[in-house]
Amino acid sequence: MDKLPFITSAKRIKIYYVVATLIILIFGLRLFYLQIIRHGYYESEALSTQLKQYEIPADRGGIYAYDGNDVVPLVLNETRYRIVADPELVKDTDATANKLAPILNLDINKIKDQLNADSRYEILANKQTKDIKDKIDELKLPGIFTNEKIAQRVYIQGSIAAQILGFVNDEGKGSYGIEQYFDSELSGTPGKIKSLTDRNNVPLLATKDNLLVDPVNGKNIVLTIDVAMQRQLETILKEGLEHAISDSGSVIIMDANSGQVKAMANFPSYDPAKFSEVEDASLFTNPSVSEPLEPGSTMKTLTAAAALDTGSVTQDQTYYDPSSFKVDGYTIKNIEEDGGAGVRSIADILQLSLNTGATWLLMQMGGGELNEQGRQVWYDYMVNHYGFGKITGIEQGYEAEGIIPDPNEGYALNLKFANTAFGQGMTVTPLQLISALTSVVNGGDYYKPTLYSGILDDNNNLQSEVNRPERTNVVKTTTATSLIGYMQNVVQKNLRSAVREGYIVGGKTGTAEIANPDGGYYEDQFNGTYVGFVGGDKPQYTIVVRVNKPKIAGYAGSRAAAPIFSSTVNMLIDNFTVLRKSN
Amino acid sequence: MNYMGSRLSAQRHRNPRENIGHETAFRKHRPDYSLPILMSILLVLGAVVVFAIGPGLTNGTNLPENYYSVKQIISIILGIIGFGVASFIPINRWKKLQYPIIGLAIIVAFLVRIIGDEIYGAHRWIQIAGFSFQAAELIKLAIVLWLADYLSSRQSSFSQYETHILRNIGILIGAIAVVVAGLQSDLGSAAVMMAVVGMMGFVSGMPMKKLLTVGSVVMLIGLIAIVSTPYRRERVATFLNPAADCQAEGYQACQALITIGSGGMFGKGLGKSVQAYGYLPKPENDSIFAIVAEKFGFVGTVAVISVFWLLFRKISAVARSAPTEYSKLLVTGVLVWLSTQMFINVGAMVGLLPLKGITLPFVSYGGTSVIFVMIAMGIVFNISRYTELDASHNKKQFNDKQSLRIRYSGARRI
Numbered sequence: 001m002d003k004l005p006f007i008t009s010a011k012r013i014k015i016y017y018v019v020a021t022l023i024i025l026i027f028g029l030r031l032f033y034l035q036i037i038r039h040g041y042y043e044s045e046a047l048s049t050q051l052k053q054y055e056i057p058a059d060r061g062g063i064y065a066y067d068g069n070d071v072v073p074l075v076l077n078e079t080r081y082r083i084v085a086d087p088e089l090v091k092d093t094d095a096t097a098n099k100l101a102p103i104l105n106l107d108i109n110k111i112k113d114q115l116n117a118d119s120r121y122e123i124l125a126n127k128q129t130k131d132i133k134d135k136i137d138e139l140k141l142p143g144i145f146t147n148e149k150i151a152q153r154v155y156i157q158g159s160i161a162a163q164i165l166g167f168v169n170d171e172g173k174g175s176y177g178i179e180q181y182f183d184s185e186l187s188g189t190p191g192k193i194k195s196l197t198d199r200n201n202v203p204l205l206a207t208k209d210n211l212l213v214d215p216v217n218g219k220n221i222v223l224t225i226d227v228a229m230q231r232q233l234e235t236i237l238k239e240g241l242e243h244a245i246s247d248s249g250s251v252i253i254m255d256a257n258s259g260q261v262k263a264m265a266n267f268p269s270y271d272p273a274k275f276s277e278v279e280d281a282s283l284f285t286n287p288s289v290s291e292p293l294e295p296g297s298t299m300k301t302l303t304a305a306a307a308l309d310t311g312s313v314t315q316d317q318t319y320y321d322p323s324s325f326k327v328d329g330y331t332i333k334n335i336e337e338d339g340g341a342g343v344r345s346i347a348d349i350l351q352l353s354l355n356t357g358a359t360w361l362l363m364q365m366g367g368g369e370l371n372e373q374g375r376q377v378w379y380d381y382m383v384n385h386y387g388f389g390k391i392t393g394i395e396q397g398y399e400a401e402g403i404i405p406d407p408n409e410g411y412a413l414n415l416k417f418a419n420t421a422f423g424q425g426m427t428v429t430p431l432q433l434i435s436a437l438t439s440v441v442n443g444g445d446y447y448k449p450t451l452y453s454g455i456l457d458d459n460n461n462l463q464s465e466v467n468r469p470e471r472t473n474v475v476k477t478t479t480a481t482s483l484i485g486y487m488q489n490v491v492q493k494n495l496r497s498a499v500r501e502g503y504i505v506g507g508k509t510g511t512a513e514i515a516n517p518d519g520g521y522y523e524d525q526f527n528g529t530y531v532g533f534v535g536g537d538k539p540q541y542t543i544v545v546r547v548n549k550p551k552i553a554g555y556a557g558s559r560a561a562a563p564i565f566s567s568t569v570n571m572l573i574d575n576f577t578v579l580r581k582s583n
Numbered sequence: 584m585n586y587m588g589s590r591l592s593a594q595r596h597r598n599p600r601e602n603i604g605h606e607t608a609f610r611k612h613r614p615d616y617s618l619p620i621l622m623s624i625l626l627v628l629g630a631v632v633v634f635a636i637g638p639g640l641t642n643g644t645n646l647p648e649n650y651y652s653v654k655q656i657i658s659i660i661l662g663i664i665g666f667g668v669a670s671f672i673p674i675n676r677w678k679k680l681q682y683p684i685i686g687l688a689i690i691v692a693f694l695v696r697i698i699g700d701e702i703y704g705a706h707r708w709i710q711i712a713g714f715s716f717q718a719a720e721l722i723k724l725a726i727v728l729w730l731a732d733y734l735s736s737r738q739s740s741f742s743q744y745e746t747h748i749l750r751n752i753g754i755l756i757g758a759i760a761v762v763v764a765g766l767q768s769d770l771g772s773a774a775v776m777m778a779v780v781g782m783m784g785f786v787s788g789m790p791m792k793k794l795l796t797v798g799s800v801v802m803l804i805g806l807i808a809i810v811s812t813p814y815r816r817e818r819v820a821t822f823l824n825p826a827a828d829c830q831a832e833g834y835q836a837c838q839a840l841i842t843i844g845s846g847g848m849f850g851k852g853l854g855k856s857v858q859a860y861g862y863l864p865k866p867e868n869d870s871i872f873a874i875v876a877e878k879f880g881f882v883g884t885v886a887v888i889s890v891f892w893l894l895f896r897k898i899s900a901v902a903r904s905a906p907t908e909y910s911k912l913l914v915t916g917v918l919v920w921l922s923t924q925m926f927i928n929v930g931a932m933v934g935l936l937p938l939k940g941i942t943l944p945f946v947s948y949g950g951t952s953v954i955f956v957m958i959a960m961g962i963v964f965n966i967s968r969y970t971e972l973d974a975s976h977n978k979k980q981f982n983d984k985q986s987l988r989i990r991y992s993g994a995r996r997i
Contacts, residue, residue: 009786009787009788009908009911009912009915010902010903010904010911012785012786012788013786013899013902013903013911013915013918014899014903016782016785016786016899016915016918016919017895017896017899020892020895020899020922020926021892021895021896023926023930024888024889024891024892024895026935027888027929027930027933027935028885028888030933030934030935031843031876031881031884031885031888031933032881034840034843034844034876034933034934035843035844035846035847035848035876035880035881035884036847036848036881038844039844039845039846039847039848041844042840042841042843042844042845043844043845043847045841045844045845046841046842046844046845046857046858049862050857050858050862196857197860198639198857198860198861198862199860199861199862
């Protein structure tokens with residue numbers, strides 16, 4: 001090696017230059033291999049991670065209702081912002097937490113923990129307003145991001161009709177009420193794009209041209225509810241319950257000639273804007289449709305209608321009321337104010353609320369005695385005419401069916417059915433009850449009760465749907481006329497505060513015993529109910545009132561439920577267009 | 584013989600002897616303007632690419648989209664100042680200027696371990712007033728300056744000082760190994776520095792046998808450095824079989840190949856890089872060559888490596904015709920510095936070398952790299968003004984194509 005000839009420095013530089021040239025040549029060949037020969041392979045490798053099918057969320061539809069004849073929004077969307085941290089990019093954890101805590105109204109230590117977390121995505125706060133987002137943006141905090149948008153439901157009319165509406169949960173799914181029932185219509189169809197994305201799967205704007213399917217925004221649902229009526233009804237209910245010393249109850253106002261629910265108030269309720277703060281999840285369900293009860297004496301109206309309709313009795317027929325019946329070893333009695341035994345009319349049965357009278361009506365349906373035929377006829381009316389024992393199909397979730405006893409199976413059937421004639425030993429929801437009464441007083445058309453009026457199209461035009469009767473001839477027109485008369489009589493005699501010159505007002509109380517799960521009935525607890533109607537030449541609105549376990553002295557039906565009915569009738573006549581009698 | 588040199592230099596320098604030295608015959612002429620032109624092509628390319636991928640870089644941060652390109656342009660402006668100043672500093676003055684530079688380099692070399700930011704197990708950066716300073720760049724310049732002076736200061740043939748020189752070079756390489764590769768864990772820069780030391784020794788006439796001995800010792804140390812550090816072992820294992828582990832350790836290597844390969848013949852276009860959006864790590868810096876490949880395709884990459892090749896060709900021409908041993912070695916040092924750095928960077932990107940975490944000179948984003956590399960180019964540009972005439976040990980040069988450089992001299996006008 002020592003014998004190597006001496007190489008000049010210039011020569012050695014030249015050697016290095018040649019080697020460098022060779023290396024660059026090798027790079028050139030390698031690049032030819034990678035970029036030309038293997039291009040297809042690497043292109044598909046690149047696309048397999050870069051190209052993703054993407055969903056563009058559709059806007060959720062709004063929920064609207066009426067204010068008189070105008071359509072007004074109840075629920076709309078508002079853009080809110082999610083405040084997110086990438087702990088790896090946060091520079092000064094303490095200073096960042098100190099600045100954010102007062103703005104977000106959060107605990108400093110909780111924020112610090114999140115900023116120190118071993119992750120790259122920490123949600124600090126959801127659903128923040130634009131104001132708060134702007135304040136945080138102004139601070140220019142590294143690692144804090146505010147651009148993630150969240151569609152937030154806003155309730156234009158406050159918390160009214162909460163249980164009807166339901167809410168949208170944190171995953172964006174409709175929960176309870178209309179939001180759940182119409183979830184697919186409201187949420188629309190997300191669009192699809194096929195797009196190159198960055199490594200966090202965010203589509204790159206430069207390539208948004210490859211839209212596959214446009215998003216279809218959710219439909220705007222218009223409810224039958226009248227906002228003003230709903231609001232006033234909620235107030236009436238609340239005051240009525242206070243007066244009756246009760247902690248819960250419901251009132252429904254239905255359009256007697258279309259089955260549309262105009263107002264449906266429940267108490268207690270909740271604020272759907274703050275659904276996440278509600279501790280008792282049972283508040284989310286709508287008790288008007290999901291909590292059946294024994295209707296009590298309100299049922300006698302329907303018993304009378306069935307007996308008239310089958311021709312078992314005539315409108316002005318009288319009978320001798322013995323004041324008690326012994327059935328299956330059990331005595332059916334009346335309340336103390338019944339006036340004792342004597343000759344009674346059908347109108348008396350309703351006005352005096354005679355249990356024996358209701359039993360007598362059932363007997364007439366069986367040809368004069370309690371028997372299988374009578375049970376069959378009455379069962380047929382309850383289930384097939386009035387729609388009890390099955391859901392109505394209203395646009396709400398968690399609807400209850402109620403229980404109607406079988407006419408042929410079981411023991412003490414005559415006693416059981418005699419009980420159903422005055423609304424005991426059976427259950428219905430307030431909505432089932434009002435739907436059945438509506439079908440009787442409107443002349444025999446059973447409408448599926450509905451909250452759905454139609455949709456608001458993109459041009460804000462209402463595409464309404466007519467609610468056609470599900471069944472006609474529930475009862476004959478003459479039966480309807482008779483019953484309207486009986487019920488007016490009840491109001492005339494028992495509830496003077498609801499009588500209004502120029503209008504027809506009819507009703508019937510109910511004081512239902514509450515079944516004890518351990519057997520029998522509670523001795524000291526009752527539900528007060530009231531069914532009725534108001535109108536001019538014919539019933540225009542039907543109303544059902546329910547007051548749970550009022551502590552006010554006297555019968556729950558007349559002392560607790562009836563005043564609420566009376567206030568509701570007066571409210572409808574005073575503030576809403578109830579048509580006067582024409583003559 | 585010195586007539587022309589004296590006459591021409593009188594136009595620009597009062598005393599050219601002070602600039603070059605008294606012992607050598609030389610001619611002074613126009614500098615080689617192709618050097619700044621080629622350098623500018625690469626700088627502009629880098630700035631344009633950094634600007635184009637700005638949205639991808641700042642995506643998910645609060646930084647403005649042009650954050651990186653603005654910083655890069657500031658760096659280039661500082662680099663131009665550095666280039667200008669360096670190109671007018673008399674060459675021999677570097678023999679004095681080197682001492683503060685070497686002193687600073689030594690301080691920074693240790694400081695970076697103590698106060699530097701640790702990134703991926705490596706200590707390479709010091710934060711100064713919002714700018715991060717990469718220690719290795721200063722050390723590279725210091726090594727080139729010192730070694731050129733040291734190797735050229737011997738009296739005649741190499742052998743006289745052989746033992747002495749070898750020992751000092753050994754110490755220098757050892758220091759690089761311990762400080763740069765060891766303390767800073769910057770194996771890529773250590774490799775560049777050792778290549779610079781080795782090549783400068785080689786060019787200064789060090790016998791091949793000694794050179795090979797030193798070379799094997801260095802290789803052995805390098806091997807130990809690789810085996811002793813887990814993340815380097817992984818990088819080498821990854822390099823040998825990148826596809827085995829594309830999701831974790833081999834991720835960057837795989838993504839680099841995908842990025843380059845997907846560029847195809849003509850590339851996707853300047854604004855159409857997708858890989859810069861989070862897929863390819865460090866797209867503005869270590870991986871910028873792959874982004875160039877994706878944007879401009881094979882045509883673009885061949886153009887870029889051709890510009891580098893032309894630049895290296897020009898620098899080596901300046902080195903060969905430089906008037907003194909000192910200036911030859913200075914230019915050689917810069918040549919090896921720039922070229923090995925380019926080889927290691929591009930070699931890693933195209934999958935021929937393991938990943939090292941080293942910038943592509945002029946093109947990569949990064950202020951320190953741009954500024955120091957441009958200072959070094961300023962020195963080369965200055966030296967390109969002079970051609971050796973006393974070529975007694977290298978007569979062949981006048982027959983080379985490189986003697987065409989004489990046309991820069993303006994001789995025709997005389």
